[in-house]
Amino acid sequence: MTEPQPDKDAPADPALQIPHAQMDAAVSAGSAVRLELAGGWLSGYQGTWWVLSHIGWIRITDERTIADINHVAARLAEVAEDAGGTTDERGH
Secondary structure, eight states, rough: OSSSSOOOOSSSSSOOOOOHHHHHHHHTSSSEEEGGTTTOOOOEETEEEEEEEEEEEEEEEOOHHHHHHHHHHHHHHHHHHTOOOOOTTTOO
């Protein structure tokens, strides 16, 4: 997984915070993926990145942070591939 893919059903301006239950449901439905190789505290959902917090999931809006996360996600995928392992979009 290099970055969250646009979701055709995502709102034009997603919420800034969503509850744990909504993210869990989205992961179960396959419309969100957790970046497990990064510890599972980042998820790609609705075409953007979200960070886990005690109040729910917070949408990341800072463009430099998003670019950094995209870079790390791509690098984690490369490392997994170089190690001979295969991973799915969640880093498993």
